[in-house]
Amino acid sequence: MIRTVHDVYGSLWDDEVLFSVKKILKTIYVVHLPEEENLLAEAPLYSTVIVLKNPTILLEATILAKGFRHCISKDREDFAFELLMASLMCYSPTILTKNKLPFSFANFIKEKGEATVESPTFYLSGSSTQDKKKLIEDFSEFLNSDHRTKIIRELAVEIADELFSNAFFHSGATRNQAGELTTMKRGDDMFLSVEKEINFFATIDQNSLTIGCEDPFGTLDRTQLLNHLLRSYSTDSVSPELGTGGTSIGIKMVIDNAASTYFYCEKGKRTIVACTLLLKGLYQNLKLTKHLHIISVDN
Amino acid sequence: MNTNAFSVDINETPTETKLTFHGSLSESGALPTIPNKDKTIVIDMLDIKYINSYGIKLWCQWVSQNTTTKLIFQNCPFVFVKHLSAIRGMWTENMQMKSFFVPFYSEASQERKDVLLVDGTHFTKSGVKEFQQVFDSKGIEMELDVNANTYFEFLK
Numbered sequence: 001m002i003r004t005v006h007d008v009y010g011s012l013w014d015d016e017v018l019f020s021v022k023k024i025l026k027t028i029y030v031v032h033l034p035e036e037e038n039l040l041a042e043a044p045l046y047s048t049v050i051v052l053k054n055p056t057i058l059l060e061a062t063i064l065a066k067g068f069r070h071c072i073s074k075d076r077e078d079f080a081f082e083l084l085m086a087s088l089m090c091y092s093p094t095i096l097t098k099n100k101l102p103f104s105f106a107n108f109i110k111e112k113g114e115a116t117v118e119s120p121t122f123y124l125s126g127s128s129t130q131d132k133k134k135l136i137e138d139f140s141e142f143l144n145s146d147h148r149t150k151i152i153r154e155l156a157v158e159i160a161d162e163l164f165s166n167a168f169f170h171s172g173a174t175r176n177q178a179g180e181l182t183t184m185k186r187g188d189d190m191f192l193s194v195e196k197e198i199n200f201f202a203t204i205d206q207n208s209l210t211i212g213c214e215d216p217f218g219t220l221d222r223t224q225l226l227n228h229l230l231r232s233y234s235t236d237s238v239s240p241e242l243g244t245g246g247t248s249i250g251i252k253m254v255i256d257n258a259a260s261t262y263f264y265c266e267k268g269k270r271t272i273v274a275c276t277l278l279l280k281g282l283y284q285n286l287k288l289t290k291h292l293h294i295i296s297v298d299n
Numbered sequence: 300m301n302t303n304a305f306s307v308d309i310n311e312t313p314t315e316t317k318l319t320f321h322g323s324l325s326e327s328g329a330l331p332t333i334p335n336k337d338k339t340i341v342i343d344m345l346d347i348k349y350i351n352s353y354g355i356k357l358w359c360q361w362v363s364q365n366t367t368t369k370l371i372f373q374n375c376p377f378v379f380v381k382h383l384s385a386i387r388g389m390w391t392e393n394m395q396m397k398s399f400f401v402p403f404y405s406e407a408s409q410e411r412k413d414v415l416l417v418d419g420t421h422f423t424k425s426g427v428k429e430f431q432q433v434f435d436s437k438g439i440e441m442e443l444d445v446n447a448n449t450y451f452e453f454l455k
């Protein structure tokens with residue numbers, strides 16, 4: 001019989017945290033793979049967290065392609081945190097942008113009059129691909145300000161670069177009226193109107209660095225993304241696409257550099273792609289088992 | 300000054316051409332045309348900050364145009380080496396590694412040290428000979444901070 005997150009993992013969190021989320025955790029289900037594979041058919045897609053031992057991204061993408069939204073790696077040190085995040089996102093997918101709890105991304109998304117920031121935070125809005133130079137310079141400085149993030153700065157800067165470029169070149173800014181991506185040279189400058197600018201955010205907390213990028217288009221296609229991941233992770237090595245357009249390896253570089261990756265899309269409204277990196281050196285982030293979340297919400 | 304801007308210093312001697320790379324390789328960078336393909340090219344990567352996905356594409360295209368030239372690499376940082384086994388076309392048979400950095404980490408002191416491994420002394424074509432012990436500022440032994448199964452694969 002399928003069990004709830006509270007039934008199985010209620011003891012993972014201290015009383016204070018549990019008190020505030022107990023009701024939620026009682027409504028979210030958990031399925032462990034491979035041992036509970038027989039429960040997958042009855043598991044509600046949007047309110048089930050899939051927990052795996054030593055998963056590959058390929059396996060996680062295969063499971064997410066069935067319609068589930070959250071795959072969590074049980075063998076990682078941040079399992080409890082990630083399970084809580086996944087459960088909260090199951091309960092309310094928009095928690096990424098609206099919740100005020102310190103463990104959501106909401107603190108870093110600038111909603112007018114809603115900023116409640118306690119952790120060191122970096123924020124940059126960009127309306128041009130030329131803003132990436134400033135982003136990389138300023139973000140590098142931000143990372144160097146804390147010795148724990150300085151250690152993993154190369155991973156973080158690579159992610160920042162890819163997220164910022166993808167937000168421009170894979171967003172609504174480069175789509176025709178039919179919603180299809182139009183080919184743009186990556187070396188070309190692209191300009192957006194101020195109300196359509198790209199928002200980059202990062203914060204450092206006790207254990208992790210969170211990096212993310214939000215665009216105001218909401219055009220991320222879950223199926224296309226998953227097909228791309230299935231292709232990218234079905235071989236040991238990849239090669240970039242030739243030509244002057246995108247490379248098709250950028251999102252793999254993002255996932256490979258981070259401990260967790262979140263894709264969140266409110267159709268026609270916004271897309272957020274965010275990553276969490278652990279502040280425990282490079283390997284804890286580079287190791288092959290990751291957490292992966294892909295959420296697409298139709299409004 | 301934009302310290303991330305990509306640039307290349309070129310120094311010619313009668314027998315070799317030395318290229319010293321600086322900054323980050325991305326869509327705003329350009330790799331140099333090799334003036335004399337008969338000479339050995341020595342590439343110093345010490346000052347490379349990072350390579351984005353488009354930089355990797357530029358690199359793979361550049362490599363494919365220079366398959367007959369001997370390319371010798373030195374002082375290769377983590378940001379370059381980490382891609383060598385993961386990306387097809389990054390590392391080819393006409394390339395030779397002289398020295399590259401390996402990151403070590405101490406959880407106790409939260410310190411990172413990048414140790415330079417040198418061809419012949421620390422590694423050969425069949426792999427790393429033996430890892431030297433690396434210590435943090437408190438004298439605690441540090442741990443290898445990359446996946447040994449993939450990071451050194453390009454040597455083989």
